Amino acid sequence: MSFIAEQLSYTYPGTTKPVLDAVSLTVHVGDTLGIVGESGSGKSTLARCLCGLLQPDAGRISLHGAPLSLRTAADRKAYYRAVQMVFQDPDLSLPRHLAIGIPLLDAARLRWTAADERRRQVDALLKELALPADVLKRRPRELSGGQRQRVAVARALLVSPAVLILDEPTSALDMVLRQDLLALLRSVRRSRGMAQIYISHDLDLIAQVADAVCVLHEGRIIEAGSKDAVLNHPKHDYTKRLLATVPTHDPAKPKILAHRNLR
DSSP, X not given: OEEEEXXXXXXXTTOOXXXXXXXXXXXXXXXXXXXXXXXXXXXXXXXXHHTTSSOOSEEEEEETTXXXXXXXXXXXXXXXXXXXXXXXXXXXXXXTTSOTHHHHHHHHTTTOOSHHHHHHHXXXXXXXXXXXXXGGGSOGGGSOHHHXXXXXXXXXXXXXXXXXXXXXXXXXXXXXXXXXXXXXXXXXXXXXXXEEEEEESOHHHHHXXXXXXXXXXXXXXXXXXXXXXXXXXXXXXXXXXXXXXXXXXXXXXXXXXXXXXXX
């Protein structure tokens, strides 16, 4: 049971250089894949292709052996139920002028037709994510950064996706909120049996959460493997340079090594 991307390529309209060039990856249900690379490596474009916000110029995406398509309205609905994304900035997915309850209950329509059942499911999810019930009446600006990101996670989880893609989900949070959100996402992955894909330039974050790691450079995956293999025993010079940028108080022992058993 796995989510597979094969030979994905994408070039933005009006340009000639591919942002993604024959990218392939696999993540198994219940596991976490980390995708790392510097700014401009193609990480966010890859995330949008994986979740169906962009149509790749070439390549194929499948879930449990069945291809995912954007060709028809029915195809798109099935795709968005299977794969959801949490953005770096929750304001991108939460309408500023609406109470939080409106987008959450709208998302619940994809699974439940009865209004009372939608509300029951939303309330249960808010409790699971440690959000107060009255958050449904508030607007995004009335919430803290950590609460807004949890609401964004809630919206994605309401359709019970098989794959959750997280693009720099903790970059705007302080250390305490960051650890709380990571613990929450770890618990959700285990309880729901989903696959998670973290996309980040933060190697310290990836070291905490991932089972496997792909390194993206200039639109290509130049190294991939288990977390231990890629982060502790890198083969590619680019990966080694990335690891050299991780802050540490002990030059002889990269900080990233301290996280390999945290999961």
